[in-house]
Amino acid sequence: MIPADELRNAKILVVDDCEDNVFMQMEILRLAGYNEVSSCRDPSEVVSLHVRNSYDLILLDMHMPGMNGLEVMERLREVEKDSYLPVLAITGDRNFKIAALQAGARDFLTKPYDMTEFQMRIRNMLEVRLLYKKVAEQGRLEKEMALHDALTGLPNRRLLVDRIEKSMQHASRGHNMMAVMYLDLDGFKAVNDTHGHGCGDELLKNVADRLRRATRKEDTVARIGGDEFVIVLSDIAHVDDVLRPASKILRFLSTPFDVASVTVSVSTSIGIAFYPGDGNDVEELISRADRALYDAKRGGKNRYHFSDVPVLLGAAM
Numbered sequence: 601m602i603p604a605d606e607l608r609n610a611k612i613l614v615v616d617d618c619e620d621n622v623f624m625q626m627e628i629l630r631l632a633g634y635n636e637v638s639s640c641r642d643p644s645e646v647v648s649l650h651v652r653n654s655y656d657l658i659l660l661d662m663h664m665p666g667m668n669g670l671e672v673m674e675r676l677r678e679v680e681k682d683s684y685l686p687v688l689a690i691t692g693d694r695n696f697k698i699a700a701l702q703a704g705a706r707d708f709l710t711k712p713y714d715m716t717e718f719q720m721r722i723r724n725m726l727e728v729r730l731l732y733k734k735v736a737e738q739g740r741l742e743k744e745m746a747l748h749d750a751l752t753g754l755p756n757r758r759l760l761v762d763r764i765e766k767s768m769q770h771a772s773r774g775h776n777m778m779a780v781m782y783l784d785l786d787g788f789k790a791v792n793d794t795h796g797h798g799c800g801d802e803l804l805k806n807v808a809d810r811l812r813r814a815t816r817k818e819d820t821v822a823r824i825g826g827d828e829f830v831i832v833l834s835d836i837a838h839v840d841d842v843l844r845p846a847s848k849i850l851r852f853l854s855t856p857f858d859v860a861s862v863t864v865s866v867s868t869s870i871g872i873a874f875y876p877g878d879g880n881d882v883e884e885l886i887s888r889a890d891r892a893l894y895d896a897k898r899g900g901k902n903r904y905h906f907s908d909v910p911v912l913l914g915a916a917m
Protein backbone atom coordinates (compact mmCIF):
# COMPACT_ATOMS: atom_id res chain seq x y z
CA MET A 601 0.00 0.00 0.00
CA ILE A 602 0.99 3.61 -0.50
CA PRO A 603 1.85 5.45 2.76
CA ALA A 604 -0.47 8.37 3.60
CA ASP A 605 2.28 11.00 3.40
CA GLU A 606 3.23 9.87 -0.11
CA LEU A 607 -0.40 10.26 -1.16
CA ARG A 608 -0.61 13.70 0.43
CA ASN A 609 2.52 14.82 -1.45
CA ALA A 610 1.39 13.54 -4.84
CA LYS A 611 1.43 16.22 -7.54
CA ILE A 612 -2.03 17.19 -8.73
CA LEU A 613 -3.08 19.61 -11.48
CA VAL A 614 -6.62 20.98 -11.74
CA VAL A 615 -7.53 22.02 -15.29
CA ASP A 616 -10.75 23.96 -15.86
CA ASP A 617 -11.45 27.20 -17.72
CA CYS A 618 -14.03 28.22 -15.10
CA GLU A 619 -12.54 30.02 -12.11
CA ASP A 620 -15.30 28.90 -9.72
CA ASN A 621 -14.78 25.23 -10.60
CA VAL A 622 -11.04 25.56 -10.10
CA PHE A 623 -11.57 27.24 -6.74
CA MET A 624 -14.01 24.59 -5.56
CA GLN A 625 -11.82 21.62 -6.58
CA MET A 626 -8.72 23.21 -5.03
CA GLU A 627 -10.64 23.70 -1.79
CA ILE A 628 -11.84 20.09 -1.68
CA LEU A 629 -8.30 18.87 -2.34
CA ARG A 630 -6.85 21.21 0.28
CA LEU A 631 -9.38 20.03 2.87
CA ALA A 632 -8.55 16.41 2.01
CA GLY A 633 -4.91 17.17 2.95
CA TYR A 634 -3.19 17.24 -0.46
CA ASN A 635 -0.14 19.53 -0.34
CA GLU A 636 1.01 19.72 -3.95
CA VAL A 637 -1.99 21.00 -5.88
CA SER A 638 -1.79 23.57 -8.66
CA SER A 639 -4.20 24.74 -11.31
CA CYS A 640 -4.37 25.90 -14.88
CA ARG A 641 -7.22 27.54 -16.80
CA ASP A 642 -5.65 27.45 -20.24
CA PRO A 643 -5.83 23.94 -21.76
CA SER A 644 -2.99 24.70 -24.20
CA GLU A 645 -0.59 24.93 -21.24
CA VAL A 646 -1.31 21.48 -19.80
CA VAL A 647 1.23 19.53 -21.85
CA SER A 648 4.20 21.78 -21.12
CA LEU A 649 3.23 21.92 -17.44
CA HIS A 650 3.09 18.11 -17.31
CA VAL A 651 6.46 17.79 -19.06
CA ARG A 652 7.97 20.11 -16.43
CA ASN A 653 6.21 18.73 -13.35
CA SER A 654 5.26 15.14 -14.18
CA TYR A 655 1.90 15.14 -12.36
CA ASP A 656 0.53 12.10 -10.58
CA LEU A 657 -3.01 13.22 -11.32
CA ILE A 658 -4.58 15.68 -13.75
CA LEU A 659 -8.22 16.61 -13.10
CA LEU A 660 -9.25 17.53 -16.61
CA ASP A 661 -12.44 19.34 -17.57
CA MET A 662 -13.67 17.97 -20.89
CA HIS A 663 -15.42 21.13 -22.13
CA MET A 664 -13.08 24.08 -22.56
CA PRO A 665 -12.96 26.74 -25.24
CA GLY A 666 -10.09 26.51 -27.73
CA MET A 667 -9.08 22.95 -26.91
CA ASN A 668 -11.31 20.32 -25.34
CA GLY A 669 -10.20 17.63 -22.90
CA LEU A 670 -9.93 14.96 -25.61
CA GLU A 671 -7.47 17.09 -27.56
CA VAL A 672 -5.45 17.75 -24.41
CA MET A 673 -5.23 13.98 -23.80
CA GLU A 674 -4.16 13.36 -27.39
CA ARG A 675 -1.22 15.73 -26.86
CA LEU A 676 -0.45 14.30 -23.43
CA ARG A 677 -0.16 10.83 -24.97
CA GLU A 678 2.60 12.10 -27.27
CA VAL A 679 4.77 13.19 -24.33
CA GLU A 680 3.88 10.51 -21.78
CA LYS A 681 6.79 8.12 -22.29
CA ASP A 682 5.34 5.20 -20.32
CA SER A 683 1.92 5.70 -21.97
CA TYR A 684 0.14 5.98 -18.61
CA LEU A 685 -2.13 9.03 -18.64
CA PRO A 686 -2.88 10.06 -15.05
CA VAL A 687 -6.09 11.80 -16.14
CA LEU A 688 -9.38 11.95 -14.29
CA ALA A 689 -11.86 13.34 -16.81
CA ILE A 690 -14.59 15.65 -15.48
CA THR A 691 -17.66 16.19 -17.62
CA GLY A 692 -21.24 17.32 -17.31
CA ASP A 693 -22.10 15.47 -20.53
CA ARG A 694 -22.72 11.75 -19.94
CA ASN A 695 -22.03 11.05 -23.64
CA PHE A 696 -18.46 12.22 -23.16
CA LYS A 697 -17.63 9.49 -20.64
CA ILE A 698 -16.84 6.71 -23.11
CA ALA A 699 -14.89 9.04 -25.39
CA ALA A 700 -12.80 10.19 -22.43
CA LEU A 701 -12.00 6.62 -21.36
CA GLN A 702 -11.22 5.64 -24.95
CA ALA A 703 -8.86 8.61 -25.20
CA GLY A 704 -6.86 7.24 -22.25
CA ALA A 705 -8.44 8.79 -19.12
CA ARG A 706 -8.16 6.39 -16.18
CA ASP A 707 -11.47 7.41 -14.65
CA PHE A 708 -14.17 10.06 -14.91
CA LEU A 709 -16.54 12.12 -12.79
CA THR A 710 -19.85 13.46 -14.02
CA LYS A 711 -20.95 16.88 -12.87
CA PRO A 712 -22.59 17.60 -10.54
CA TYR A 713 -20.49 15.27 -8.40
CA ASP A 714 -20.73 14.22 -4.82
CA MET A 715 -17.87 15.47 -2.60
CA THR A 716 -17.18 12.05 -1.10
CA GLU A 717 -17.18 10.40 -4.51
CA PHE A 718 -14.79 13.10 -5.75
CA GLN A 719 -12.37 12.43 -2.89
CA MET A 720 -12.60 8.64 -3.14
CA ARG A 721 -11.98 8.57 -6.88
CA ILE A 722 -8.97 10.83 -6.47
CA ARG A 723 -7.56 8.67 -3.73
CA ASN A 724 -8.07 5.47 -5.74
CA MET A 725 -6.48 6.95 -8.82
CA LEU A 726 -3.48 8.24 -6.88
CA GLU A 727 -2.96 4.85 -5.24
CA VAL A 728 -2.88 3.13 -8.61
CA ARG A 729 -0.64 5.83 -10.11
CA LEU A 730 1.90 5.71 -7.27
CA LEU A 731 1.95 1.90 -7.27
CA TYR A 732 2.52 1.98 -11.02
CA LYS A 733 5.49 4.32 -10.49
CA LYS A 734 6.94 2.03 -7.81
CA VAL A 735 6.69 -1.00 -10.09
CA ALA A 736 8.30 0.92 -12.97
CA GLU A 737 11.13 2.09 -10.68
CA GLN A 738 11.67 -1.45 -9.39
CA GLY A 739 11.88 -2.72 -12.98
CA ARG A 740 14.42 -0.02 -13.80
CA LEU A 741 16.53 -0.95 -10.75
CA GLU A 742 16.46 -4.64 -11.61
CA LYS A 743 17.56 -3.89 -15.15
CA GLU A 744 20.34 -1.71 -13.79
CA MET A 745 21.47 -4.42 -11.36
CA ALA A 746 21.56 -7.03 -14.12
CA LEU A 747 24.06 -4.90 -16.01
CA HIS A 748 26.21 -3.54 -13.19
CA ASP A 749 28.61 -4.85 -10.61
CA ALA A 750 27.06 -4.59 -7.14
CA LEU A 751 30.29 -3.64 -5.33
CA THR A 752 31.60 -0.83 -7.53
CA GLY A 753 28.55 0.11 -9.60
CA LEU A 754 30.62 -0.29 -12.76
CA PRO A 755 29.21 -2.05 -15.84
CA ASN A 756 29.55 -5.84 -15.58
CA ARG A 757 30.64 -8.29 -18.26
CA ARG A 758 27.21 -8.35 -19.92
CA LEU A 759 27.11 -4.60 -20.41
CA LEU A 760 30.80 -4.58 -21.35
CA VAL A 761 30.19 -6.95 -24.26
CA ASP A 762 27.47 -4.64 -25.54
CA ARG A 763 29.72 -1.56 -25.19
CA ILE A 764 32.58 -3.28 -27.05
CA GLU A 765 30.21 -4.27 -29.86
CA LYS A 766 28.95 -0.70 -30.18
CA SER A 767 32.46 0.71 -30.09
CA MET A 768 33.55 -1.74 -32.82
CA GLN A 769 30.60 -0.72 -35.02
CA HIS A 770 31.41 2.94 -34.43
CA ALA A 771 35.07 2.36 -35.34
CA SER A 772 34.09 0.44 -38.44
CA ARG A 773 31.78 3.22 -39.67
CA GLY A 774 34.43 5.90 -39.05
CA HIS A 775 37.33 3.81 -40.47
CA ASN A 776 38.90 4.20 -37.07
CA MET A 777 40.15 1.94 -34.28
CA MET A 778 39.05 1.09 -30.77
CA ALA A 779 40.97 -0.57 -27.97
CA VAL A 780 40.25 -2.99 -25.15
CA MET A 781 42.41 -2.72 -22.02
CA TYR A 782 42.38 -5.68 -19.67
CA LEU A 783 43.61 -4.82 -16.15
CA ASP A 784 44.46 -7.06 -13.23
CA LEU A 785 45.71 -5.56 -9.96
CA ASP A 786 49.17 -6.58 -8.74
CA GLY A 787 49.41 -7.65 -5.12
CA PHE A 788 45.69 -7.47 -4.35
CA LYS A 789 45.58 -10.81 -2.55
CA ALA A 790 48.08 -9.51 0.02
CA VAL A 791 45.67 -6.65 0.90
CA ASN A 792 42.90 -9.16 1.59
CA ASP A 793 45.24 -11.42 3.52
CA THR A 794 46.79 -8.64 5.62
CA HIS A 795 43.85 -6.28 6.21
CA GLY A 796 40.79 -8.42 5.59
CA HIS A 797 38.23 -8.86 2.81
CA GLY A 798 36.34 -5.69 3.84
CA CYS A 799 39.44 -3.61 3.26
CA GLY A 800 39.93 -5.40 -0.09
CA ASP A 801 36.36 -4.45 -1.06
CA GLU A 802 36.96 -0.80 -0.14
CA LEU A 803 40.12 -0.83 -2.19
CA LEU A 804 38.23 -2.19 -5.21
CA LYS A 805 35.72 0.67 -4.91
CA ASN A 806 38.57 3.19 -4.73
CA VAL A 807 40.23 1.58 -7.75
CA ALA A 808 36.94 1.92 -9.66
CA ASP A 809 36.83 5.66 -8.78
CA ARG A 810 40.38 6.24 -9.92
CA LEU A 811 39.79 4.36 -13.16
CA ARG A 812 36.75 6.54 -13.85
CA ARG A 813 38.86 9.62 -13.22
CA ALA A 814 41.71 8.36 -15.41
CA THR A 815 39.46 7.87 -18.44
CA ARG A 816 37.12 9.96 -20.61
CA LYS A 817 33.36 10.07 -20.02
CA GLU A 818 32.73 8.24 -23.27
CA ASP A 819 35.04 5.33 -22.34
CA THR A 820 33.60 2.31 -20.54
CA VAL A 821 35.20 1.05 -17.33
CA ALA A 822 33.86 -2.38 -16.36
CA ARG A 823 34.60 -4.83 -13.57
CA ILE A 824 34.48 -8.39 -14.78
CA GLY A 825 35.78 -10.36 -11.81
CA GLY A 826 37.68 -10.18 -8.49
CA ASP A 827 40.43 -7.65 -9.21
CA GLU A 828 39.95 -7.59 -12.98
CA PHE A 829 38.72 -4.55 -14.90
CA VAL A 830 38.27 -3.87 -18.61
CA ILE A 831 38.31 -0.45 -20.24
CA VAL A 832 36.90 0.25 -23.70
CA LEU A 833 38.53 3.15 -25.53
CA SER A 834 36.70 4.44 -28.59
CA ASP A 835 37.87 6.70 -31.42
CA ILE A 836 41.50 5.65 -31.41
CA ALA A 837 43.38 7.32 -34.26
CA HIS A 838 46.92 7.22 -32.96
CA VAL A 839 48.93 5.09 -30.55
CA ASP A 840 49.12 8.09 -28.18
CA ASP A 841 45.35 7.81 -27.69
CA VAL A 842 46.07 4.57 -25.85
CA LEU A 843 49.53 5.19 -24.42
CA ARG A 844 48.41 8.31 -22.57
CA PRO A 845 45.50 6.71 -20.69
CA ALA A 846 47.51 3.53 -20.07
CA SER A 847 50.35 5.50 -18.47
CA LYS A 848 47.87 7.58 -16.49
CA ILE A 849 46.17 4.46 -15.15
CA LEU A 850 49.51 2.92 -14.10
CA ARG A 851 50.35 6.16 -12.29
CA PHE A 852 46.92 6.55 -10.65
CA LEU A 853 46.78 2.98 -9.37
CA SER A 854 50.36 2.81 -8.07
CA THR A 855 49.70 5.81 -5.82
CA PRO A 856 48.93 4.48 -2.30
CA PHE A 857 45.27 4.28 -1.22
CA ASP A 858 43.91 5.28 2.18
CA VAL A 859 41.21 2.71 2.91
CA ALA A 860 39.61 1.58 6.15
CA SER A 861 42.15 3.59 8.19
CA VAL A 862 45.18 1.93 6.62
CA THR A 863 47.34 2.87 3.67
CA VAL A 864 47.71 0.15 1.07
CA SER A 865 49.71 -0.07 -2.12
CA VAL A 866 49.00 -2.04 -5.24
CA SER A 867 49.75 -1.54 -8.89
CA THR A 868 48.20 -2.88 -12.06
CA SER A 869 49.21 -4.76 -15.18
CA ILE A 870 47.44 -4.00 -18.45
CA GLY A 871 46.99 -5.96 -21.67
CA ILE A 872 45.83 -4.03 -24.72
CA ALA A 873 44.17 -5.28 -27.92
CA PHE A 874 42.90 -3.26 -30.86
CA TYR A 875 40.02 -3.53 -33.26
CA PRO A 876 40.39 -4.22 -36.11
CA GLY A 877 44.07 -5.25 -35.87
CA ASP A 878 43.77 -7.92 -33.16
CA GLY A 879 40.34 -9.36 -33.79
CA ASN A 880 36.93 -8.92 -35.30
CA ASP A 881 34.69 -10.09 -32.50
CA VAL A 882 34.26 -9.24 -28.86
CA GLU A 883 35.47 -12.49 -27.33
CA GLU A 884 38.54 -12.57 -29.53
CA LEU A 885 39.45 -9.01 -28.54
CA ILE A 886 38.99 -9.71 -24.83
CA SER A 887 41.03 -12.88 -25.08
CA ARG A 888 43.85 -11.12 -26.99
CA ALA A 889 43.93 -8.39 -24.34
CA ASP A 890 43.96 -11.08 -21.63
CA ARG A 891 46.96 -12.76 -23.22
CA ALA A 892 48.76 -9.42 -23.47
CA LEU A 893 47.98 -8.90 -19.78
CA TYR A 894 49.64 -12.23 -19.03
CA ASP A 895 52.76 -10.98 -20.88
CA ALA A 896 52.69 -7.76 -18.82
CA LYS A 897 52.55 -9.82 -15.60
CA ARG A 898 55.37 -12.06 -16.80
CA GLY A 899 57.39 -9.00 -17.81
CA GLY A 900 57.45 -7.78 -14.19
CA LYS A 901 53.94 -6.24 -13.52
CA ASN A 902 53.04 -2.52 -13.18
CA ARG A 903 53.24 -2.12 -16.96
CA TYR A 904 51.15 -2.41 -20.11
CA HIS A 905 51.70 -4.78 -22.98
CA PHE A 906 50.20 -4.64 -26.47
CA SER A 907 48.78 -7.70 -28.09
CA ASP A 908 50.29 -7.07 -31.48
CA VAL A 909 51.72 -3.58 -31.61
CA PRO A 910 54.32 -3.83 -34.40
CA VAL A 911 51.83 -5.00 -37.01
CA LEU A 912 49.04 -2.60 -36.13
CA LEU A 913 50.82 0.55 -35.09
CA GLY A 914 54.16 0.25 -36.87
CA ALA A 915 53.58 3.44 -38.82
CA ALA A 916 52.35 5.40 -35.83
CA MET A 917 55.19 4.56 -33.42
Ligand SMILES: Nc1nc2c(ncn2[C@@H]2O[C@H](COP(=O)(O)OP(=O)(O)OP(=O)(O)O)[C@@H](O)[C@H]2O)c(=O)[nH]1
Nearest residue numbers: 784785786787788789790792797800801825826827
Ligand atom coordinates in the same frame (compact mmCIF):
# COMPACT_ATOMS: atom_id res chain seq x y z
N1 LIG B 1 37.98 -8.26 -1.25
C1 LIG B 1 37.64 -8.95 -2.32
N2 LIG B 1 38.48 -9.88 -2.80
C2 LIG B 1 38.14 -10.56 -3.90
C3 LIG B 1 36.89 -10.32 -4.57
N3 LIG B 1 36.83 -11.15 -5.64
C4 LIG B 1 37.98 -11.86 -5.64
N4 LIG B 1 38.78 -11.50 -4.60
C5 LIG B 1 40.12 -11.98 -4.25
O1 LIG B 1 41.04 -11.33 -5.12
C6 LIG B 1 42.24 -12.09 -5.22
C7 LIG B 1 42.70 -12.09 -6.65
O2 LIG B 1 43.75 -12.95 -6.81
P1 LIG B 1 45.05 -12.56 -7.61
O3 LIG B 1 44.74 -11.73 -8.80
O4 LIG B 1 45.80 -13.85 -7.85
O5 LIG B 1 45.81 -11.70 -6.55
P2 LIG B 1 47.07 -10.78 -6.76
O6 LIG B 1 47.76 -10.70 -5.44
O7 LIG B 1 46.61 -9.47 -7.31
O8 LIG B 1 47.95 -11.57 -7.80
P3 LIG B 1 48.81 -10.98 -9.01
O9 LIG B 1 47.83 -10.60 -10.04
O10 LIG B 1 49.68 -12.12 -9.46
O11 LIG B 1 49.59 -9.82 -8.48
C8 LIG B 1 41.89 -13.49 -4.65
O12 LIG B 1 42.50 -13.60 -3.39
C9 LIG B 1 40.36 -13.45 -4.47
O13 LIG B 1 39.92 -14.19 -3.37
C10 LIG B 1 36.03 -9.36 -4.02
O14 LIG B 1 34.92 -9.06 -4.52
N5 LIG B 1 36.43 -8.68 -2.91
